[in-house]
Amino acid sequence: MQKIWEKMQKNRIYLVFVCIVAVLFLAICAVKIYQHVTRETVMIDGQKYYKKDVTTVLFMGIDNRGEIESEIGVPGYNGQADMLALLIVDNREHSVNIVTIPRETIVDVDVYGRNGEFQATRDMQLCLQYAYGTDSKSGCELTIKAVEGLFEGIPIDEYIAISMGAIDEVVEAFGGVTVTMTEDHWIPGYEYQAGDTVKLEGEEAYEFIHFRDTTENGTNLDRMSRQKDFINGLIAQIKASPIKSMTIMEGLYSDLQPYMTTSIEKADVWGWIWRGIWIDADEITLERISGEDIHVDEYDQYLVDLEEMHKLVLENFYTLH
Template structure:
């Protein structure tokens, strides 16, 4: 029965084979060419889809970052003409600043991000409003100059005494007091609100410099970041101990930091020792300097390391920087220069408070740093 139900196409094929084998062979070759063409179109189609998607993602990220940068730019306006050499008329513009006999304006080519290291283990999770958000034990402001293609980093001592806004368990503002800047992140919900409070505190400390984005990373994530870029080399600035108080690194030792060693290198601190925060900050500065170089090299070799890093960090990170913004920035930043003098520490002095160490900023030095890093000269002198 089944032998009689033959495929119509099969019957036709047999007929053609007997009647016109040449035409049949030609038709067969044509069919194969068509199949190959279709496969080729499909492959190109997939490639174009991937390229288009990546390009669109980067374009969206670029647009978002531009909007944020432009929103912070002071709108300059036109005053009357002031005295100037006859061959060159200059006008005082809104937002200009005179400092040490020179005129400066805010460098609107800058994009800034605040990175916070939070003293919490485990993955990020929202907590009830109160004081359980975790303290920002590491605070670094990443400053990207899009025009000069430079990276600068400003390090902030976690004990810097500054205005801290106090919020109650309902999230309502209560008061502003002077306290260590690290504690600001403790208020809020441990995620976005805490970060926003911290960003606000840093912004006010730094003369209201715009901060375009933030990333708060639980200390648990340090080994992940570190190992993703292949580890970081340091010559240890001090002895480092692990959670069980065992010495794992000796001062002066040349170390290739991997895993938990990297975490302890940037976290370890003997709170009973005066100035321990300063010692740790020096290690953090060193680590970060070397990490940036390592990360740039790794990203240059394989830009995919950026998305890998972003995805691996997500469970341990609170950030308002979106993936499309990272996708836009990362390939750009790998070409930026980062000099050793591009790492700026805010000068000041540590003193012992009633209970905890307190760091008092040298305001003159800070103002100098603000002008140096965030402003550019416009060339109108006395």
């Protein structure tokens, strides 16, 4: 079993495609307006807070070049959740915050044996929790539990997991993605300067969103900066042509089925997408959880700043008014 995990760690493949799908499914929460007779309150740090009316969706990018199911059905063969982002929609304010979570974030991971028996809970990289599932659904459910623990018990309402096999289809469907660089970036064969506007297509787009220099420590954070620029470019492109984007997404939904698993009912998807397209771009924000990137025994670890994490939870899920 140890060899399986070592092989998985040595063959890291990184993925941001989940954020593309996050944009496509922004409206998941736009129509989920919950009606409360009275607003629920909680006491936090001696202060009375009201719970915000929010909906959460966890997006996972799985490092599997083919379809999302391994068909083997045992832990260790399902890939890792190499990209994670929590979509938080404030239903009252009609705002969206996408919180990205580094794959190396150290959390409580439930470890399972080859036969699916629970063995122990250990401090490990978050990306590994998905791998302990027997299929995509169980991998997602295990990852949700770990992320809920990271977010101080805040429940996650829905999930979407996408394998890497879908990247090329999505970029091609949109005819490439025009990206404005917020800082200098580098990938093999290409250099970008802050302020450059570039249309990314084909292999260049693929490398831009997943490449990480494995010869250096902490380069996943560099990759996440490129991913943020890519996501902003895609959002702007969709907002500029909402009708055209809806048509593109209608075709993509069927094409992506072999590469995707989700808790979202098919009957709900199109109404959600249509409403989500019209969310004001100024109400969509991106941030990364705060922490420190360190290197231990040849592997990167991301240690979350618990004080800043507590602030993030308060700001996104509670209000004093």
